[in-house]
Amino acid sequence: MKKSLFLYLFVFAALIALYLFVSSGKLANASNQRIGDLMEEVETLKESLQASEIKNLEMQYFSLENNDDALAYMEDVDLENPSQYIADKLLETNEPKGDNPLVPYAGMEGNFKINKIKVLNHKWILADFSDGKFWGELLIQYELKQDLGVDFTTLDHLLYTKGQ
Structure with missing residues (x-):
């Protein structure tokens, strides 16, 4: 067993x-x-x-940060981040009440305000604007002055319609 x-x-x-x-x-x-x-x-x-x-x-090819030739134009100005400075100055053009003066359209559902900004080089900006329902884009020329003031001029604009 x-x-x-x-x-x-x-x-x-x-x-x-x-x-x-x-x-x-x-x-x-x-x-x-x-x-x-x-x-x-x-x-x-x-x-x-x-x-x-x-x-x-x-x-990034079309951006101020990566364009040495465009940055060479700004050597006289002492800015750590020129693109951000210019974008901030452009956003300051958004009025608290009413449309942005750079947008050549009257707001239909609200006031047109600039939302997104792409600083292309030392002269041009691409910007997006909207009133909450309608939107468009701007090509803006800017000039950065020695006193750090910035002048903006709208070169061209585009407003999208609902059907597009």
């Missing part, structure tokens, strides 16, 4: 060992598959990031 008990224990231990061996192999295969999938995802994300960086560099 003692002999058959040891035999049963041995068979039971062997079955447990076999089960653990098979399940660990399946677990290792599943882990390797997951690692492979994650590595593919990382590669895809790296490619996507690289494409986004290239697109970002292309978008």
Whole structure:
């Protein structure tokens, strides 16, 4: 009886060992598959990031910060961030009540205010304006003076209609 008990224990231990061996192999295969999938995802994300960086560099081509020739015109003016300074000055033209004087349209649903600003170079600005329902864009010429004053002139404008 003692002999058959040891035999049963041995068979039971062997079955447990076999089960653990098979399940660990399946677990290792599943882990390797997951690692492979994650590595593919990382590669895809790296490619996507690289494409986004290239697109970002292309978008920054027309910006004052990345235009050394345009910045050379502003050497006389001591500003840490000229684009931000000019954008702030342009936002100051938004009247508390009434339309922005640079926008050549009367607000239909409210007052037209300048919202977004892109300083292209040492002379031009692209700006977006809206009254909450209607919107448009402006091409603005500016001149930065020695006393840090800024003169703005609207060169061209565009108002989007609902159908567009």
